[in-house]
Amino acid sequence: MNLREKKAARKKEDILRSASKIISRRGYNGATMENIAAELLMTKGALYYYFANKEDLLYQCHYLILSEVSKQVGEIYKENISSTEKMKRAITFHIEVVINEKETFNMIIKPELIFSDEHISLILQQRDEYASIFDKIIQQGIENGEFAVKEKKMARMIILGAVNWIQQWYSSEGDKNIEDIADVYAKYLLKILT
Template sequence: MKLSEKKILKKKEEILLSAITIVNRKGYDGATMEEIAAELLMTKGSLYYYFKNKGDLMYQCHNLVLSQATKELEVNLNEEGTAEEILRKMVVTHINYAIEEKETFNLIIEPRQMFNEEQIEPVLKLRKHYSSLFDNVIEKGIATGEFHAKEPIIVRMIVLGAMNWIQQWYKPTGRMTKEELEQYFADYIIKLLK
């Protein structure tokens, strides 16, 4: 890779990280190209050198965050330990992303409303892979006798649905810390599978 290509990739990543911060702070509608450019001391026009439009920028932000979350889940899944121990780590990873990357991560829930036809297929493919990692650990637990579930796919949908809902009500100033909530969620999810 040429030095000029490396510089473009580095600048693009810098823009994405800044945009993710702004989207998580202000929401999708509140994050404007002007504000993202201003945060980076760039002109709005300069952003269009790197991204076609706001939709393209949001797609790439979402893709970056979901890819990072997927890689972390893959690491969790490949660690030594029982299915329960691995699932607990995966719950913590998911909840951390659901809270810390709320707005960007939330684009996973209904991507058809946010992305164009060209972007939908890769988003849905990555999303399917992400959820399959939970299927893998649940199936591992069933195979070892740790978990009991007649419909593992339904259990996974319940688990992800419950964890995604945290975005609707979690407040950092609430009566429980994020770490306490992660523990409670993990405990109840494990009970669901026992």
């Protein structure tokens, strides 16, 4: 990648981050290409230089964020700590992302309404990859005796579901900070696994 390409890549990422914000604030339909461009002090037309169309822009938003998140949870998995501790950290990390990158997580909720078939399958696959890291943590915990669940997948879905739901109520519940929430959630959700 030469300098020019690097510059373009950075610009693209800037756009994706801004787009995420606006989409989360106004929803997919509420966020117009105009809005997104304005936030970046660009014109609509310029967006089309970098992205083929709105869906493409959206898809790349999704991809960027979920990639980063997957990478980080993958690293938690590789650490040399107990499975309980891994799960606790993964839950905590996930909650932080759900709340702070709320933006993009909204897009994840109903991809069928937004994306076309080709994108959908890519998205679901990427999502599975992310979830599978949690599965691996659980599997490892079972093997070393820390956890004891039969329906592993379902337990994982309960955990992620509970945790994804936080964004539904978080903003309005001003008295708790993220750390406290994460502690309580981890405490209760770990009960499920034991």
